[in-house]
Amino acid sequence: MRIAVYPGSFDPITKGHIDILERSSKLFDVMVVAVVHNVNKQGLFTLEERVQMIRECTGHLPNLEIDYFSGLLVDYISRKGATAIVRGLRTVSDFEYELHMAMMNHQLLPEVDTVFIMSNSKYFFVSSSLVREAALLGADVSDMVPPNVAVRLKAKWEERRQERGPLR
Ligand code: ADP
Numbered sequence: 001m002r003i004a005v006y007p008g009s010f011d012p013i014t015k016g017h018i019d020i021l022e023r024s025s026k027l028f029d030v031m032v033v034a035v036v037h038n039v040n041k042q043g044l045f046t047l048e049e050r051v052q053m054i055r056e057c058t059g060h061l062p063n064l065e066i067d068y069f070s071g072l073l074v075d076y077i078s079r080k081g082a083t084a085i086v087r088g089l090r091t092v093s094d095f096e097y098e099l100h101m102a103m104m105n106h107q108l109l110p111e112v113d114t115v116f117i118m119s120n121s122k123y124f125f126v127s128s129s130l131v132r133e134a135a136l137l138g139a140d141v142s143d144m145v146p147p148n149v150a151v152r153l154k155a156k157w158e159e160r161r162q163e164r165g166p167l168r
Helices: 015-024 047-057 073-080 092-108 128-136 147-164
Strands: 003-008 030-036 064-069 084-089 113-118
Touching: 003 015, 003 073, 015 030, 015 084, 015 113, 030 047, 030 073, 047 064, 047 147, 073 092, 084 092, 092 113, 128 147
Parallel strands: 003 030, 003 084, 030 064, 084 113
Antiparallel strands: none
16 A cells, blocks of 8 residues: 655645645555644644644545644654655745755655655645735635635634734
């Protein structure tokens, strides 16, 4: 059985992530979407919210498992019995970072390889960080995220707006 892990922050999941999942899940028997629990980094959404949002918008992909982990990725990969790490590539700057990560992970666990999927041109510019930033300033990001995520981002914006008062 070919098991792959797609690790990431997914804070929140975007249509770019979903596109990578739709394409990569055809290449493996089981695709594990693994939300990284970084204790040093406070996200916009909690770990549980991120997992929940992924679950809500990926029901059409039957061979997906949604999970989270903390600690070393290669340890998690071994526990899962996976042989591949899936990552998406958008820009040259993504490439440099991803190349170093892939080499490091291969060094630590030689039986695992990183498989890169090129971003769909429609979502080339979409990143969770820009989506968060724009949505919290009131932008409509519904072209970039699935409807369930757009609703939650809007609620966060409302929450912040009430705390802060109107922008000037
Ligand atoms: P991380 O903090 O690990 O980069 P992200 O959730 O930002 O977590 O991204 C997880 C993976 O998805 C990374 O490989 C990233 O390059 C990829 N990715 C993010 N957005 C897109 C997109 N719009 N198109 C293709 N790949 C993407």
